[in-house]
Amino acid sequence: MTAQLNPCGDVAVLVPAAGAGVRLGPGRPKALRLLAGEPLLVHTVRRLAAADPVHTIVVAAPVAEVSAVRHLLAPIAPVIVVPGGAERQASVAAALAAVPPGPDIVLVHDAARALTPPALVESVAAAVRAGHDAVIPVLPVVDTIKEVDAGEVVLGTVDRSALRAVQTPQGFRRAVLVAAHAAAGDALTDDAGLVEKQGVPVFCVPGSDHALKITRPFDLALAEQLLASGG
Numbered sequence: 001m002t003a004q005l006n007p008c009g010d011v012a013v014l015v016p017a018a019g020a021g022v023r024l025g026p027g028r029p030k031a032l033r034l035l036a037g038e039p040l041l042v043h044t045v046r047r048l049a050a051a052d053p054v055h056t057i058v059v060a061a062p063v064a065e066v067s068a069v070r071h072l073l074a075p076i077a078p079v080i081v082v083p084g085g086a087e088r089q090a091s092v093a094a095a096l097a098a099v100p101p102g103p104d105i106v107l108v109h110d111a112a113r114a115l116t117p118p119a120l121v122e123s124v125a126a127a128v129r130a131g132h133d134a135v136i137p138v139l140p141v142v143d144t145i146k147e148v149d150a151g152e153v154v155l156g157t158v159d160r161s162a163l164r165a166v167q168t169p170q171g172f173r174r175a176v177l178v179a180a181h182a183a184a185g186d187a188l189t190d191d192a193g194l195v196e197k198q199g200v201p202v203f204c205v206p207g208s209d210h211a212l213k214i215t216r217p218f219d220l221a222l223a224e225q226l227l228a229s230g231g
């Protein structure tokens with residue numbers, strides 16, 4: 001059954017989904033690889049559509065797959081699909097440009113984080129609504145972190161107590177994200193980085209183990225197991 005989005009919601013979610021998935025190994029673009037028999041992107045969009053404040057979803061798809069992605073997602077939720085770019089940042093910019101008037105909060109969420117719970121979407125949006133212009137979900141770093149030189153020789157041990165591993169969805173007051181992308185230079189790895197460059201404080205909320213980014217074959221196997229065990 002096609003999910004209905006919330007016509008009274010205040011959140012638009014941008015879903016960069018145009019990556020190749022090189023680290024996952026040869027195959028279709030990552031968002032279209034199968035997880036428990038369905039493309040990753042289907043899992044992702046289904047969870048986003050289940051989050052109460054979501055009014056709009058815009059997916060940036062691989063250029064050659066725009067039509068296929070429209071057909072794929074039509075039975076899942078009423079999403080807007082646009083062609084993505086060569087870098088994640090360009091894909092986000094393309095999706096941002098397609099957000100219709102209305103939503104005042106914009107979340108950016110990797111298609112690759114296919115098992116992200118709707119509750120995390122809601123908690124990030126709630127933190128923006130509460131007055132933070134930029135919000136990111138984070139987890140503590142669990143490994144010891146070393147800085148190394150070009151020859152893989154350790155230069156030193158980094159104090160991990162002040163480090164966080166950053167997930168998505170990242171949430172922004174819409175005008176803040178639009179201004180950050182308008183001013184963007186070289187591609188950064190996340191949208192909060194663009195906002196930081198504008199001098200806007202970025203607030204952290206607790207992330208979720210289930211929001212893991214499916215990057216390598218092990219991550220896909222882990223996601224399969226999580227789904228099989230009801231995760």
Ligand SMILES: Nc1ccn([C@@H]2O[C@H](COP(=O)(O)OP(=O)(O)OP(=O)(O)O)[C@@H](O)[C@H]2O)c(=O)n1
Pocket residue numbers: 015016017018019020021022023024030031060084085086087088089091092109110111112113213214215
């Ligand atoms: N040109 C790009 C590159 C990445 N992404 C998206 O950005 C998210 C985070 O990227 P990552 O998980 O690292 O995916 P890939 O870039 O596909 O991975 P790889 O580097 O292994 O190819 C993914 O949902 C991916 O589809 C995108 O929309 N457009």
Ligand SMILES: C[C@](O)(CO)[C@H](O)COP(=O)(O)O
Pocket residue numbers: 088110166167168189190191213
């Ligand atoms: C945005 C992101 O998911 C935050 O952790 C991450 O930076 C995207 O991954 P990539 O490998 O840098 O594309």
